[in-house]
Amino acid sequence: MATKAIAIVAGVGPGTGAAVARKFGAAYPVVLLARNPENYEELVQEINKNGGKAIGISTDVSSEESVKAAFTKINQEYGNAPVAAAIFNASGRFVRKPLLEMSVEDFGAGWHVSVKGAFIFSQATLPGLLKHAEDSDAKHPPTLIFTGATASVKANAQMSGFASAKYGMRALSQSIAREFAPKGVHVAHAIIDGVIDIPRTKEWLKDQPAEAKIGADDIAESYWNLHLQSKRCFTNEIDIRPMLEKW
Template sequence: MTDAVQQKEANTRVAWIAGVGASAGLGAALARRFARGGLSVAVTGRSRERLDAIVAEIERAGGQALALPGDVTIESELAAIARQLVERGTLEVAIFNAAGATRAPTLDLSAGQFEAAWRVTTLGGFLFARAALPPLLATGRGSLLFTGATASLRGRPPFAAFAAAKAGLRSLAQSLAREFGPRNIHVAHVIVDGGIDGERLRTSAPQRVAERGPDGLLDPDDIADAYWYLHQQGRSAWSHEIDLRPFNESF
């Protein structure tokens, strides 16, 4: 590798987004937003096919992206991805958007289902942070952002497993903010308080989409703008937690 190529890669600003699936979803919207901001975006999820489609979409728009499939519950896979990111450039922002959306009445909820929700959402967030923090700390700055939900703040049936996992992720984010904020890493938690107008909801609950009507769901691109805002905040006025909800959502 020539010195010129090494210098170019050293100057490449990288965003790593875990929990990327369908193009019409929040993970993909985050990838597009940070690519428009001039970062090279690494997208992680379980489906290589979907990741490749999002990479191609970003590249057609003139951005840079890389598909790095992996399972957020497997520490070795996240560590391997983090090593690839260091080779690609300077990690500037890491976003954890994965979640285990288990839904069942409590007496129908198995221990395995409960644990699976925790593994993806809470343990996955911890393992992702463990992988992302060393390169962020080596840079001396950066953002570590987590996707929360209404369930981060309150539990209700049939979301006992999801709520417990999301509450755990929120507590993890608070701990990380207190530990790494003084080291110039902006750790923030975004509560998405409402349904996201994406493929998952439109496929699994089309009746809910119809019921919500105009301004009843969150636009993924608008959510992504909020993450970009968090990343751009000056440290004299960092937000640790923000909540986002559609116009017609009560709270």
């Protein structure tokens, strides 16, 4: 089954990334990329145990070498398989600081992962996505999805590094969408506008009902539905917020 299309998820943590990997892993052999193996090991086991197929690769998406090494492994494992879906969910270190107290390194941290990393990941996955686009048996158009945030469209005070990275990733997504849609690749950008319900945000909005946070599984469901869209109906951007979000 070397030619069966695979899905690749970059930025697998305990939230959106894991949910997306689980969802796409139910349909495709799936590759989980994260810097820290702790972030994917359990999930890889879970998917494999449940009849799916998953591998995890420790990868720094901001490093071209690291990503190249990861794709060498992917190709060894899956034999240059076409890519049905590639989801970029990695995010740089979040820094909120008065501008005059922010170091150049702090400022750039977001860019190295969210923009440069997204570029490197796109270059690595697009050949496989194009291969899938040419496969007349492909069930759904190959899909490349980028996870954005409120800061993708609104740059608040003290968020210059984070917001400029998220704006930049959105531009990258739009540029790739315009270049590759005519070749059959569906590129989408998701503006996640709200707090995602993950272990790290457990204490946030505690006094509010569950509908004050975004469900990670619900994001995965929405990404999957983007993947199901036909070549005659590509959505290039969605926003996502919980019903109780102010916007």
